[in-house]
Amino acid sequence: MTTFVPRRVDDLERLLGDPADPTNPVGTRAVLEADERAEMLEAGEKALHVFGLNAEFVPPEYGGRLTRVDHLVEVMRAVHRRDPALALGYGASSFIAGVNIWTASPGEQAARVARSLLSGGRVAVAFHELAHGNDMAGTEFTAAADGADLLLNGRKEVVTNIRRAQDLLVLARTDPRPGPRSHSLVLVDRASTPGAGIRDLPRFLSVGMRGVQLGGLEFTGVRVPATAVLGPTGAGLEIALKALQITRTALPAMATGGLDTALRTAIAHLSSRTLYGGAAIDIPHVRSVLVGVFADLLRAEAISAVGIRALHLVPGSASVYSAAVKYAVSKVLLDAMDRLAELLGAHFYLRGGPTAIFQKLLRDLAPVGFGHIARAACQMSVLPQLPLLARRSWLTGDSAPADLFALDAALPALRYDRLALHAAGRDPLAASLAAALDEPWDSSDRQLRAVAETDLAELTSLAGACAALPMTELGVDAPPEAYDLADRYIALLGRISCLQVRRHATDPFLADSPWLLAALHRSHRNTPLAGAVEDALHRELLDRFHSHRSFGLAARTLTLREENAR
Incomplete structure (x- = not known):
């Protein structure tokens, strides 16, 4: 198993069991029945208590397992795949509160809350x-x-x-x-x-x-x-804004688990449905949409992965990257769910039958765009930092360390005290694009290099526009053109993240180019992919579906039954 997925995720998968098993008390049928009653899934909460999920939210110095944010995210994706409401209602709310407490570093108060969480309590x-x-x-x-x-x-x-x-x-x-x-x-x-x-x-x-x-x-x-x-009286906003950098990076990343299940549900339905004399999944448009959603899921997880690693490696810049992750990933997820709903047609809103979980996921994932902090607020937090970032970093600043993109590389401890309200013009992620183009590229990557050169030209143009922004256009009353610059910048950060994840990947699929070409294409325009790229991703998509592996970066086995665990 890759190191950014902790082995205890397998334990959680076994504990939660097969979601398709109608007798499973935490399976899909039970999840839907609890939703119809507007109740938390009691059996699910009991299972997570047995697993000790709250320990994932507590730092090791207080007896917990929160050593790496990417490990926490992978654990929570396993819960989100089954029931986003269970993920939020049992644990994520305690995670949000806890991060503020660990950031404030109040000593005995933190220790008391940690003890409560580790014994199964909750903090709101x-x-x-x-x-x-x-x-x-x-x-x-x-x-x-x-x-x-x-x-x-x-x-x-x-x-x-x-x-x-x-x-x-x-x-x-x-x-x-x-x-x-x-x-x-x-x-x-x-x-x-x-x-x-x-x-x-x-x-x-x-x-x-x-x-x-x-x-x-x-x-x-x-x-x-x-x-x-x-902490000190009057420091509440500062503490909250620093802690927010962790939660607005991690929470959208966790939610990709819900899209994983939605995509799996759509494939299963379209494979069994006959239209125009054949399987619906073989219709060219249907195939293109499914592959596009697959590419978007990979793109969302790549952007999230870099943002998460930045919390550990370059925390001083996390004020920018966390806002970019929340803004970009939430939109990718919501747009992908809408495209799947169009494919499912009337079946996307049915509350019974094989596709019933989809309508719940569609409703439960909607808050990813506005919950905790809204996408518009993320735009507003990035905008005033653009001029200094443009002048100090994008074209001449220090490049990011390779470990920012090497998903299997070790991570240092999370240092809450090194989070900053402002990046002070430090943007090693954007600066890594020019540095990457100065390095030798394999001849087979000619197409990717051309895309990277285009993005560097875009970054150069953006730097000129952002450096010239007057102070009057950096606040909440800024004109739409200023917010468009923030959008362009966030999109560039996403494409650079995907490019760098691929360049530093050791996994054969991630080290190959089709997924990246698809991700970059999807970032530029929401149109069908080139034939060879689509064919490669379509084969991978169906292989993962039939072998019960996740559609994200880890491609991990989802449900480990007892006979498979021996």
Whole structure:
């Protein structure tokens, strides 16, 4: 098994069993029945508790297994393939909250939360207020000093697991004055907090993630000790924005597991359906769409993989790369799901039968574009950094280390203290394009080199345009043309990531050119692929389908039955 997939994923696959087995309590039938009841899959939660999933969210210094973000992502993809609601409702919400706590590095508070998670508890991150969306600086929830205590007042809404979490991480205003030091993170121990001033709000109804507890709380004069503040008072926004770089990179990467199952469902249905005297899957247009989705899944995972490795290797630039991953990967996933829905026709919304899981996946994957942080917010975080990146890095800066792209290379420990709010013009990923073109290329890669040269010309043009951006065009009221520059830059980062993953690959499929040519083509335009490229990917796609392997970079066996594990 490749090193970016930990061996314990096999253990999880065996524990969760065959999703197609109707008697499996965590199989597809049970998942759909729980969704119809708008309930969490109880058997699934029990299985994840047995596996000790919460240990994946806890750093090793506190007794957990969070040593590499790519390992965490692969574990969570195994859950997403079966039920994205289970992935979010059981664990991902605790991961989001936990990352903020580890980033704040508060010592005993972190140790206490870690102990709770390792014993099967949950922690909820209560940042969201419907009136303010992704504008965390606009948060109105207050934590006002009152002697040695804080008095909490306000509402938090649409929060996962807020009712059943043992701890709540609340973003609260601790200074009425505007500015970056106006908010703090407050860790509320629900068990030791007086309940009289806390009112549970009804669950917010949602189209997808129907079994996930999306509730809210209203606090009225709730007293907590001032020591509940994580890190320095007023550092809440800084801590949250740094932690966000980890979560907005990892969460879209996890969601590719859902697209994997959707693609598998579409292939199975179209293989069994007869149209115009033959199997529907043999229709040229159907074949092209399926291959295109396969290429997009590989592209999404390549972009994610580089962004994830950047958290470990070049954390000072993660403010840019994490936003790019969230923006690019979420769009790839959502567009791919829409194309599969078109192929399935009326079968994409059926709630019964062999394709029923698709309509659930379609609904459950929709939040990847707006959940936790919206794609538009990612654009806005990249835009003001473009001029400095263009001047300092893209054409003349230091290139990225090879390990950024070598997926099987070892990774150093995740250093939360090295995350930065601003990349300060450092972009080794973009700079690696010019460096790659200075190296010798195999003669068989002539076509790829031509694509890379075209992208370098695009990067050169983009650098000139971005370096000239005035300060008046770097904020939320920037004109559409400025946001278009951010789009072009993010697309380039995605293509460079795919190119570099292929150049540093040891796996025979990834080291070959067809998948990359397809990924680069799909990035430029959403049109059919060249015949030879499509043929090669079509053979690989069907081979993986029939051999029960994943469609992503790892191409790993999905369900290990007991007889296969011996």
